[in-house]
Amino acid sequence: MSKGLPKRSEDYSLWYNELVKRADLAENSAVRGCMVIKPYGYSIWEKMQAQLDTMFKETGHTNAYFPLFIPKSFLSKEASHVEGFAKECAVVTHYRLKNAADGSGVIVDPEAKLEEELIVRPTSETVIWSTYKNWIQSYRDLPVLVNQWANVVRWEMRTRLFLRTTEFLWQEGHTAHATAGEAMAETEQMMQVYARFAEEYMALPVVRGKKTENERFAGAEETLCIEALMQDGKALQAGTSHFLGQNFAKAFEVKFATKEGGLDYVWGTSWGVSTRLMGALIMAHSDDNGLVLPPKLAPFQVVIVPIYRGEEELAMISVKAKELMLELKKAGISVKFDDRDTQKPGWKFAEYELKGVPVRIALGPRDLENNTVELARRDTLEKFSFELSEMPIAEKIKQLLEEIQNHIYQKALAFRKEKTTEVNSWEEFTRVLEEKTGFISAHWDGTSETEEKIKDLTKATIRCIPLDQKPEQGVCVFSGKPSAGRVLFAKAY
């Protein structure tokens, strides 16, 4: 392994790829487009899962599990849904292998052709709604509030670790309601859950918004989203929540007896976030020295590195280190004590910086003598000596972790503000897009045609119509037609 990471300023995507690999988050696998998520990377995902899962349960949802395979016929029941996913589905056509007659290995047994092919789920609306049909008969059965943690497959042409892989891990919530209003409220609620998760846990500021018709989920009436800005000025969709109207209920004949004695189709929602969040996390905060992790999601928040000559010194330092570790653990802080004798302190410093550990404690003979430790924070790379008599170490670290969590959020927020530009002319639009990058807040005439043309010309898309959009009369930056408010454009991942 060579030492330096590529610089963000020189080659951002190379920096990203190298960082993911060197920080032990993930690597490419033997299967094209699929990744191996390594233990350190998976630990972060587990932290995300745990927190999101808690939030889903707090909002009344329960986990369940639906099959990986979907009968082909299901997919075609909702017209726009098929259209959206048909081009990227993996299909199972056979169920058996056999030895080749010429001894060259195994081949697909042509005798074992499936009568109906199975699709590897690209998303589960269809299997789930075919199941809901049986679960729901009356308004008394509603709402159904279910989430599942699963893997899905979308056969992408070009993949990138975490950001776009053929198989990815995610959660998909699927709910059914008696009224449109209730379903819409659920859609909004879950978008807010995602936004809160991104901001409070990932330290990632997001714009809450609504997708335009072009960018909407295939099969949804309305898609709400959270959009984040990465350090290279490109936007990343971090989570989506869909109001499905009665589309899937109609496609799968999910009707319920209303309180009033009528029969009506059920209203649905679906919402999801994926391992793509890992990519967002990495790109939002990390620097040329490596990963910068928010304390709330770091696999361990503190690492203790002993500095010593000889076994006796290590033994003495270990006693102190273990004492500190215990104190920290009692306070709910996760700590790793790295007493490996196989690597030197300097090597460990660089390693934990690469891996984004929020706080490092270095403990050496001088510290034992002076009753101090050396603290270093990952976000600012500041180092300072801390007198253990000053206050309990756990309290100090707790403060520090909170400060780091807050600081990286503020830093990302300031960056987004700086990179969000209001523009009023087409000339300005293209110039800002090319030179400054980031979000562009501009008037749009509300038509898909204009959106398409802008995309063709510049690769920029409408990321969202912000929910906090101010009513403001203006003219479309492209067509000159009247507009009632600004939307956010950007080049996106």
Next chain:
RNA sequence: CGGGGUGUAGCGUAGCCCGGUAUCGCGCCACAUUUGGGAUGUGGAGGUCGUAGGUUCGAAUCCUGCCACCCCGACCA
């Protein structure tokens, strides 16, 4: 699927034009000296040169097929 590129030790590479049995760095193993920012020295292990075939006394090198990966385009969370 179009256009370009690359496959050589665990990783990154030189050699290929001009054919003679593979270079260097990192990592790995052993020993010694080291340990407050990626240590140093000495010794060592590790290779079907992507794959199948062809040309040749001889192929990493030349020719042909195939495979894989990367980059750029059309599609996407």
